[in-house]
Amino acid sequence: MAGLTIPPEIIASMPVRFGIRSPQLGGSTGASSQFWALLAQRGVVPAAPPANSDPLAMLRGAWPVSGTVTSTYGPRSLLPGETFHSGIDIAVPEGTPVCATGDGTVRFVGNTDGYGLRIEVDHGNGVTTLYGHLSAADVRPGQRVQRGQVIGKSGNTGLSTGPHLHYEIRQNGRAVDPGPLLRAAPKGSAQGIERISALPYGRAILQAAQRYGLDPALLAAMVKVESGFDPRAVSPAGAKGLLQLMDTTAAALGVRDPFDPTQNLDGGARYFSQLLQRFGGDVSLALAAYNAGPGAVEQAGGVPPYPETHRYVSAVLATWRALGGTG
Ligand SMILES: [Zn+2]
Structure with missing residues (x-):
């Protein structure tokens, strides 16, 4: 926090002074982005994002999609005339929903060259993302999009050797390797990872958590509370599988079979990582949104006053701690 010289005891008193519900003070990541945004609104700190x-x-x-990476960034000579691959290819069936990987503004939708139908999103600070070989675009230039929002459908248009998504990240106009950004750092201690891998579907839980940068103990706690590790579980409301995906959520995430443990974990983990991002890293709010919907959390300005949602959040947090989580 360069430039911030507010003494810790003042920081500690801020939630009381400003009536902020869930400030997440302390810990390795410090205050949540929502908290800093509130302080910036009140002129306490500059509006620049912290750290x-x-x-x-x-x-x-x-x-942008869940699938197998079939070609990484870097030199290659698979296609005639192409010697350097400026993005990564993720194999997915045609028509798979493609999600924006960050908040931003659509700056191009069109079909002009080897990329086929492509969408480009401007994320500010010189960063853009490109989604190529699409079969359909659901957005238009100038439209604001959020991380995780479906912007189009994958396809096989342009110079493409089979159905896949070409995903590219550019910084100041130059392509950069998306690989390190997709491989989120593994979280959790060695003992914690041993404990998770011994659980039912433990390996798949670890992989999904690693893919989306989640604490594996937290994802495992969600699976335990959601389904009791039963991939065939169906709730009275119709939520299905290990992470109890509703049909509409599963469809939006590109999960074709919610009873397939790997697909369900991948889709649920991706959705939860989007919610964490949306709620500034606040685990309680993201869990409440997973249970009651993000709209209900935004409307309530916190965990919505549903007994079931409060029970759910408490149960997951308790299970998370029991599994060695750091929350
Ligand atoms: Zn490609």
Whole structure:
């Protein structure tokens, strides 16, 4: 926090002074972004984002689709005339929903060259993302989009050797390797990871958590509370599988079979990582949004006053701690 010289005891009193509900003070990550935004609104701190000098960081851990990477960034000679691959290819069936990997503004939608139908999103600070070989675009230039929002459907248009998404990140007009941003740093201690891998579907839980930069113990706690590790579980409301995805949520995430453990974990983990991002890293709010919907959390300005949601958040947090989580 360069330039911020407010003494810790003043910081500690701020939630009381400003009536902020869930400030998440302390800990390794410090205050949540919502908290800083509130302080900035009140003129207490400058409006600049705290400790976030890497403009690419906003894309960290976000995948535009879930699938197998069939070609990485860098030199290659698969296609005639192409010697350097400026993005990564993720194999997905045609028509798979493609999500924006960060908040931004659509700056191009069109079909002009080897990319086929492509969408470009401007994330500010010179960072853009490109989604190529699409079969359909759901957005138009100038439209604001959020991280995780479906912007189009994957396809096989342009210079493409099979159905896949070409995903590219550019910084100041130059392509950069998306790989390190997709490989979020693994979280959790060695003992914690041993404990998770011994659980039912433990390996798949670890992989999904790593893919989206989540604490594996937190994801495992969600699976335990949601479904009791039963991939065939169906709730009275119709939520399905290990992470109890509703049909509409599953469809939006590109999950074709919610009873497939790997697909369900991947989709649920991706959705939860989007919610964490949306609620400034506040785990309680993201869990409440997973249970009651993000709209209900935004409307309530906190965990909504539903007994079931309060029970759910408490149960996951308790299970998370029991599994060695740091929350
Ligand atoms: Zn490609």
